[in-house]
Amino acid sequence: MSAELMESLLFAYFGTRSPYWKLSADSNALQLAGIEGIPNLAVALEPAEADGIRAFTGVTSHAEVEVMLFGEPQKLSLIGKKDGAYSWSGTASDYMDTPAVAKDLTHGLEFAEQVISEVNSLVVIIDHNFNILRFNRLCEEATGLREKDVIGKSAHAFMAANERDASRSNLGQFFRDSVSYEVERTINTVKGPRLIKWRNKFVQSGSGPDERYLVCSGTDITEERKAQARLIELATIDTLTRLPNRNAIHEKMAGFLAEGKPFGVLFLDLDDFKQVNDHYGHTIGDDLIKAVALNISRSLRDGDVVARMGGAAFLVLVPDSSVALLERMAQRIIDRLKAPISLGLIEIYSGCSIGIAMSPEHADTVDQLLRCADTALYAAKDAGKRTYRVFSSEMDSKIAECIWLDVNLRKALESEGELQLYYQPKLCVQTGEVRSVEALLRWNSPERGLIQPSEFISYAEDSGLIVPLGRWVMRNAAKQAAAWKAKNLDLRIAVNLSARQLASSTVVQDFAGALRQSGLTQCPLDIELTESCLINDAVSAHSIITQFRQLGAQVHLDDFGTGYSSLSQLARLPLDAIKLDQSFIRSVDENVVSQTLVRSMIAVAKQLKFTVIAEGAESQAEADFLKAEGVDFIQGYLYGFPMPAKEFEDWLNSKGRKLRLVA
Ligand code: C2E
Ligand code: MG
Ligand code: MG
Numbered sequence: 001m002s003a004e005l006m007e008s009l010l011f012a013y014f015g016t017r018s019p020y021w022k023l024s025a026d027s028n029a030l031q032l033a034g035i036e037g038i039p040n041l042a043v044a045l046e047p048a049e050a051d052g053i054r055a056f057t058g059v060t061s062h063a064e065v066e067v068m069l070f071g072e073p074q075k076l077s078l079i080g081k082k083d084g085a086y087s088w089s090g091t092a093s094d095y096m097d098t099p100a101v102a103k104d105l106t107h108g109l110e111f112a113e114q115v116i117s118e119v120n121s122l123v124v125i126i127d128h129n130f131n132i133l134r135f136n137r138l139c140e141e142a143t144g145l146r147e148k149d150v151i152g153k154s155a156h157a158f159m160a161a162n163e164r165d166a167s168r169s170n171l172g173q174f175f176r177d178s179v180s181y182e183v184e185r186t187i188n189t190v191k192g193p194r195l196i197k198w199r200n201k202f203v204q205s206g207s208g209p210d211e212r213y214l215v216c217s218g219t220d221i222t223e224e225r226k227a228q229a230r231l232i233e234l235a236t237i238d239t240l241t242r243l244p245n246r247n248a249i250h251e252k253m254a255g256f257l258a259e260g261k262p263f264g265v266l267f268l269d270l271d272d273f274k275q276v277n278d279h280y281g282h283t284i285g286d287d288l289i290k291a292v293a294l295n296i297s298r299s300l301r302d303g304d305v306v307a308r309m310g311g312a313a314f315l316v317l318v319p320d321s322s323v324a325l326l327e328r329m330a331q332r333i334i335d336r337l338k339a340p341i342s343l344g345l346i347e348i349y350s351g352c353s354i355g356i357a358m359s360p361e362h363a364d365t366v367d368q369l370l371r372c373a374d375t376a377l378y379a380a381k382d383a384g385k386r387t388y389r390v391f392s393s394e395m396d397s398k399i400a401e402c403i404w405l406d407v408n409l410r411k412a413l414e415s416e417g418e419l420q421l422y423y424q425p426k427l428c429v430q431t432g433e434v435r436s437v438e439a440l441l442r443w444n445s446p447e448r449g450l451i452q453p454s455e456f457i458s459y460a461e462d463s464g465l466i467v468p469l470g471r472w473v474m475r476n477a478a479k480q481a482a483a484w485k486a487k488n489l490d491l492r493i494a495v496n497l498s499a500r501q502l503a504s505s506t507v508v509q510d511f512a513g514a515l516r517q518s519g520l521t522q523c524p525l526d527i528e529l530t531e532s533c534l535i536n537d538a539v540s541a542h543s544i545i546t547q548f549r550q551l552g553a554q555v556h557l558d559d560f561g562t563g564y565s566s567l568s569q570l571a572r573l574p575l576d577a578i579k580l581d582q583s584f585i586r587s588v589d590e591n592v593v594s595q596t597l598v599r600s601m602i603a604v605a606k607q608l609k610f611t612v613i614a615e616g617a618e619s620q621a622e623a624d625f626l627k628a629e630g631v632d633f634i635q636g637y638l639y640g641f642p643m644p645a646k647e648f649e650d651w652l653n654s655k656g657r658k659l660r661l662v663a
Contacts, residue, residue, distance in 0.1 A: 008094055009069055009070065009072060009074055009094065010034075010069075010074075010092070010093070010094045013034065013038070013041070013069070013070070014032065014033070014034025014035065014038055014041075015034050015035035015038055016034050016035055017093055017094060018091045018092065018093045019032045019033055019034045019091070019092055020032070020033045020034075020089065020090075020091060020092075021033075021076075021078055021080065021089060021090055021091065021092045022087060022088070022089040023045075023050060023053050023054070023087065023088045023089070024086055024087050024088075025054065025086035025087070026086070028044060028045045028046075028047055028049075028050040029042040029043065029044055029045070030042065030043050030044075030045050030050075030053075030065070030067065030092075032092060043067040043068065043069060044067070044068070045065055045067065046065075049063070049065045049066075052065075053065075053078065053080075053088050054088060056080060056081050056082050056088050057081065057082055057147055057148050057151075058081055058082055058113070058125075058133060058134045058135065058147050058148075058151050059081060059109075059110055059113040059114065059117065060079060060080065060081045060090070060109035060110060060113055061079075061080070061081060061110070062077070062078065062079050063078045064076070064077055064078070065078060074094060075094065076092045076093070076094060077092065077093050077094070078090055078091075078092050079091055079093075082148060082151045082152075083133065083151070083152070084131065084151065084152030085131075085151065085152030085153055086152065087152065113134075116134060116136050117136045117137045118136070118137055119136065119138070119217075120138065121138065121217045121218060121219050122136065122138045122139045122142060122196060122198075122216075122217065122218035122219070122220075123135075123136040123138070123139065123215070123216070123217050123218075124136075124139060124155060124216045124218070125213050125214070125215050125216070126155050126213065126214040126216065127210075127213055127214075128175050128210050128212055128213075129154075130154055130155050130156060130167075130168075130171055131152050131153060131154055131155070132150050132151055132152065132153055132154075132155050133151060133213065134147070134151075135147040135150045135151065141190075142187070142189040142190065142191075142194070142220075143158070143187075143188070143189055143190065144189075144190045156168060158187050158188070159185060159187075163185060175202070175212055175214070178202040178212060179202075180199075180200060180201040180202065181200050182197065182198065182199050182200070183197075183198050183200065184196070184197050184198070184221070185198060194220050194222045195220070195221050195222045195225055196218040196219065196220055196221065197218060197219050197221045198216045198217070198218040199216070199217050199218075200214055200215070200216045201214070201215050202214055202215075203215055235247055236248040236251075238307070238308040240286055240289055240290060240308070241289060241290055241293035241308050243293055243297075243306055243307055243308045243314075244305065244306075244307040244308075245307060245308060245309075245310075246307065246308075246309050246310060246315075248307060249305065249307035249309075249315050249317060250366055252305060252307075252317055253265070253317060253359075253366045253369065254366050256317070256319070256359070257359060257364065257365065257366065261319060261320075262319075262320060262321075262358070262359060262360060263317055263318060263319045263320070263321060263358070263359055264317075264318045264321035264322075264323075264325075264326045264356065264357070264358040264359075265315055265316065265317055265318065265356070265357055265358075265359075265369060265370075265373050266315070266316040266318065266326060266329060266330055266333070266354050266355075266356055266373075266388075267309075267313070267314075267315055267354065267355040267356075267357070267370070267373035267374055267376065267377045268296065268313065268314045268315070268316065268333065268352050268353070268354045268355075268377075269311075269312055269313045269314075269352060269353055269354075269377055269381070270288075270289075270292060270312035270313075270337075270350055270351070270352050271350070271351040271352055271353055271381070271385040271386060272351070272385075273285070273288075273311070273312035273350075276288055276348060276350070280346065280348075284343055284346060284348070287343045287344075288341060288343060288348055288350060289308070289312060291341045291343065292312070292314070292337065292341070292350065292352075293306070293308065293314070295333070295336050295337060295341075296314055296316065296333055296336075298336075299329065299332050299333045299336055300316065300318075300329075301318075303319055304316055304317065304318050304319070304329075305317045315370075315373070316329070316333075321358065323356070323358070323390055326356045326358070326390070327356065327388065327390065330354040330356060330388035331388065333352065333354065334351070334352060334353075334354065334386060334387065334388060337350050337351055337352045338350075338351055338386060351385065351386040352386070353377055353380035353381045353385050353386065353387060353388065354376075354377065354380055354387075354388035354389075355372075355373045355374060355375065355376030355377025355378065355379065355380055355388070355389055355391065356373065356376055356388060356389065356390045356391060357369055357370075357372035357373040357376055357390075357391040358391075362391050372391040373391065375391060375395045375396060375398075375399050376388075376389045376390060376391040376392075376395060377389070378395075378398075378399070379395050379398070402459060402463075405456055405459045405460075405463075406459070406463060406465070408445060408447070409443075409456060409459070409460060409465050409469070410465070412443055412445070413465075413468055413469065413472060417444065418443060418444050418445065418446070419441065419442070419443055419444075419469075419472060419476075420441075420442045420443075420444060420644060421439045421440070421441060421442070421473065421476055421477060421480065421644075421645070422439070422440045422441075422442050422642035422643055422644055422648075423437040423438070423439060423440075423480075423493070423642060423643055423644075423645060423648045424437060424438050424440060424635055424640060424641065424642040424643070425437050425635065425639055425640045425648070425651075425652070426438065426494075426613060426633045426634070426635040427633060427634050427635070427639055428632070428633055429626075429627050429631055429632055429633060429634060430632070434491070434652060434655075435490075435491065435492060436491060436492040436493070436494060436526070436633070437491055437492075437493055437494070437648065438493075438494045438496075438528065438615075438635060438642075439473060439476075439477045439480075439493050439494065439495050439496075440453065440496075440642045441453050441457070441469070441473055441496075442642075443456060457498070461498050461499075461500040464500070466498055466500050466501050467500070467501055467504045467506075467507075470495075470497060470498075470501040470504075470507070470510070471510045471513075471514070473495050473496075474495055474510055474511055474514035474525065475513075475514040475517060475518075477493045477495050477514070477525055478493075478514040478515055478517065478518035478520070478524065478525055479517070479518055480493065480645055481493050481518060481520065481524035481525065482518040482519055482520050482524075483645075484649075485520065485524065487649075489649070489652075491524070492524055492525070492526055492554070493524060493525055493526070494525070494526040494527070494528050494554075494556060495525055495526070495527060495528065496528045496558065497527055497528065497529055497533070498530065498532075498533070499530065499532045499533040502529065502533045502540075502541065502544055503537070507544065508544060508547045508548065508551070511525070511527075511548065511551060511553070512551055515551065515552075522552060523551055523552025523553055525553050526553050526554040526555070526556060526576075527548050527553050527554070527555045527556065528556045528557075528558040528579065529541075529545075529555060529556070529557060529558060530557070530558045530559050530563060531557065531559070531560070531562070531563025531565040532563060534557075534563075534565050534569065534573065535563065535565065538569060541573070542572070542573060542574070545573060545574055545575065546574055549574060549576075554576035554577065555574070555575050555576055555577075556575070556576060556577040556578065556579050556611075556613065557570075557573075557575050557577070557578045557579065557610075558579045558581075559579065559581040560578040560579055560580055560581055560601065561580060561581050561583075561584055561597065561601055562581045562583065567604060570604070570608065571608055575608075575610055576610065576611060577610055577611035577612065577613050577632075577633075578601070578605050578610050578611075578612060578613070579613040579614070579615050579635075580598060580601055580602075580612065580613070580614045580615065580631070581615070581616075582615050582616020582636075583616075584597050584598050584601070585598075585614050585615065585616045585617055585622055585626070585636070586616065586618075586622075587622070588622050588625050588626070589619070589621035589622050589624065589625045590621075595625070598614075598625075598626075598629060599629060602629050602630055602631065606630065611632045611633070612630070612631045612632050612633075613631070613632065613633040613634070613635065614626045614631045614633070614634050614635070614636075615634075615635045615636060616635070616636050616637075617634050617635070617636030617637075617638045617639070618636055618637045618638050619638060620638065622636075622638070623636070623638055
């Protein structure tokens with residue numbers, strides 16, 4: 001045994017130079033304990049020394065005290081910390097260099113423990129009795145409690161009552177198993193209840209079961225859970241109407257299908273919603289959508305679900321439905337939406353079309369069912385809007401036809417020779433001459449042969465393909481006019497433009513481009529518009545007509561009498577001619593009503609200084625009547641069918657350019 005050890009009073013009495021010390025809150029007696037079998041010893045501390053030790057927190061600290069040991073003054077170096085609600089403990093030593101060692105040691109420990117204090121998560125260390133040993137700075141901030149006040153207190157105090165009981169009952173087992181785990185617990189903080197995700201790990205500091213500690217590090221996930229809840233909401237709720245959205249209703253339908261529950265759907269789309277948006281702006285458009293959502297919701301029974309599918313489209317899921325019930329519901333919604341909707345000072349006349357489909361009758365997957373409902377909706381729109389249609393398999397063939405047209409019209413536009421212009425002569429009643437023709441589009445499909453415009457123009461209009469198609473017509477008509485001009489044939493060619501084309505921003509440019517490409521200095525093309533072109537947007541129609549006329553084209557109003565343009569509107573438009581629709585010309589020589597109508601239309605046109613053209617004259621008697629009433633030009637099978645350019649030239653040559661009006 002070294003002389004140094006021999007000199008140590010501590011070793012002599014406790015059998016160790018670093019006995020264990022303990023101090024309580026209510027006594028200044030420092031308890032010292034040595035190796036097993038040696039009785040504990042209590043030594044008195046000065047009150048100031050005792051208070052100095054009681055200032056120790058959960059972070060290991062160091063203090064020097066002087067005590068009387070067996071009548072001898074003895075300097076002790078104490079290293080320790082607060083270990084319970086009312087107790088402090090650690091090890092004492094009498095090394096001469098203890099202060100230096102202790103300083104280094106406490107420095108190191110302090111640093112490590114300071115890290116625990118300052119880490120950016122909540123850290124609580126709990127002993128096997130579930131009492132708190134450490135409570136770091138973030139915990140202090142979150143709870144408003146001081147570490148020194150909670151050390152030694154039960155961690156259960158921070159738990160919700162129900163969680164506390166459960167935790168208490170498995171505590172023993174829990175410490176024995178020592179399996180790390182994660183748990184989410186709501187704790188009361190100065191900011192109110194917060195959801196904390198705790199990652200809990202057991203650490204063993206000595207060998208005994210009592211020296212097993214639970215280190216809990218927690219992160220506040222309250223906001224994250226809220227960012228998540230909002231995401232879930234965004235994924236399932238339509239933000240404008242607060243109705244379930246497409247995803248949500250998809251899931252609902254999938255659930256019904258999986259459970260084999262029969263149900264029906266109403267696929268609803270507002271009619272002409274784009275016009276409302278264009279006319280009144282998106283804010284009113286949005287308000288209308290909200291009002292419509294409310295109107296639909298009010299038309300439903302308990303258990304029916306309405307969702308917004310996007311745009312102005314809604315889907316209603318109706319459990320346990322029959323065709324009759326779905327039809328009644330559809331009619332009720334249509335009737336409701338026919339009534340004007342007041343949005344502030346504005347009253348909007350809305351209206352909707354509805355497609356109806358049912359499961360299992362029509363489909364057994366969500367996608368199929370939606371396709372059926374969509375097809376039926378399309379059919380309802382096609383039938384004139386503000387009505388409903390129940391899906392039928394014949395509708396499917398209509399869709400297939402649209403797909404065929406879409407694919408093949410695009411191909412036709414790119415291929416040479418599939419599209420062709422036919423020319424039909426217009427006769428000048430005064431002179432019997434042919435000075436102008438109408439260009440009428442034909443499609444020579446490699447698959448189906450010659451296709452008339454009635455079979456593809458309306459699809460081209462719906463799909464927007466009419467724009468490139470119209471461009472093709474203008475270019476080829478201008479080219480043909482140039483070719484005829486080169487052969488000394490001065491013919492004006494009228495091309496048809498539909499409302500959809502007129503709405504295209506490039507239509508005047510396209511027209512000017514076609515003229516430029518033809519190389520002609522004088523414009524040989526005229527334009528035929530229908531009344532529908534004027535109704536949708538009279539202001540821009542007026543401007544476009546003016547631009548065409550400035551480019552040298554005459555503008556003719558086609559199918560006159562079949563549309564709804566008012567006489568006052570007609571009077572304001574800078575038109576050159578009206579073309580009486582062929583429905584008035586049919587048997588006009590015999591039909592008194594047609595005669596009256598034709599006479600009045602001619603009278604109005606003459607008053608407005610418009611040229612009058614009649615189309616569809618098939619018999620001499622019809623032509624005679626028109627001539628007698630003062631029509632300027634006549635077009636019809638009586639004189640000539642629409643013909644390809646070469647055939648038309650031959651026809652014209654055979655007639656010697658001048659036709660006798662009276663056969
Ligand atoms: P539309 O412009 O009113 O053309 C007159 C239609 O009446 C043409 O039918 C013509 O062949 C037909 N027709 C002419 N005379 C008679 C007759 O005496 N009796 C009968 N029964 N019919 C006669 P088509 O060529 O089938 O064209 C139908 C419609 O397709 C056209 O009506 C026009 O609206 C549209 N269309 C034709 N080509 C084009 C085009 O290039 N672009 C656009 N947007 N529409 C076109
Ligand atoms: Mg026409
Ligand atoms: Mg016409």
